[in-house]
Amino acid sequence: MKTSSFQSSLARLMLGGTLFAAAIIALGLVWYLASHVGDSPGGHIFSGEPKFLESPLAMIHHAGQLHELGHRRSLIMVGVVLLLLNPMLRVAFAVFGYAAQKDALYSGISLFVLAVLAISFFW
């Protein structure tokens, strides 16, 4: 696990994932703003968010529904969720890396962290 090839592939994964997610968010924002030129923002008084923006799966489904209201916002959220998945991938990568080295202690520790992340995210 101390090998530099492991560290540099993890670094590439993290950087690539972040840039990819950022690109989708930027695309979604431009697309959203294109249809809202001249609108008053006003949406920043707390009211929660519509249900379709509160679960990752519903969001991806919604982003594909081009005729429905709000799909442009869903595209941004798909990018945001990709961004949020980055740390989870980081930990999942560690689980497999340590398991491959038969390091029971650290594959266990990373698995615990991964479980906390997965439960809080998908539950």
Next chain:
Amino acid sequence: MTEPYFDLAIAAAAVLAGMIGALIGLGGGVIITPVLVLGFGIDIRYAMGAALASVIATSSGAAAAYLRDGISNIRVGLFLSMATTVGAVAGAMLAVVLDANVLSIIFGMALLITVGLSLRKQKDLSGPAANSDPLAVKLRLPDTVPTPNGPKPYAVHGVIPGFLFMIVAGVLSGLLGIGSGAFKVVAMDQVMRIPFKVTTATSNFMIGVTAAASVGIYLKRGYLDPTLVAPVALGVLIGAFLGARLLPVAPVKILKIVFLTAVSIIGVQMIARGFQINF
């Protein structure tokens, strides 16, 4: 102000926050939230959601750079992430039941403590590997740090106090939507006595993991407004990148004095806002 100018103004503020954060060593998250709340009149819960997303973005970028250099101690990072993630989940659950005014007060106090921590006299307490805490040895936490004269081994102390401190750092992260990097670094370099270079790099690895533990709860509670998250996360990311580039040539000492003063004033304003005092 109408769209798209409102979002552009927010993105510009986020670029500045990210840049200042990188230059003075605070995260962009802890700066952008009060700017959104006090400057743009955005609800603190939306501001915290957007800031937390930006924390994940910058931490992933910065951690990637450190990993490449081989300074991060991944075992320490993963071990302590058990504490920060559990703390962050608890903090986020607490955040959703607290009143926005109470959050504002706690946020202001955390800002003031953060300023205090970054002003404290830096003391590298690291020592030779032989003096490690036996528990640290059992967990294989001691490692080496690259130096011009080859890898230098270092000791790791205070595993249990450090772990407990990290639970608190995690709670703050989930409660306020910040990376709580300043608290994590203190736990590692003052309590566990790990060398500075390693603590900064490792805390970047952990910040994103910690933030990811609470962001799911923010998401389900509707704290992530896509039209706010997008300009904030992109802006802070770009700002942090620019800040890191400027770091070698910027007058860091002066910037630190100016902006830490500003952050303290903002902290007081957040507290006053929580108590509904206007000045």
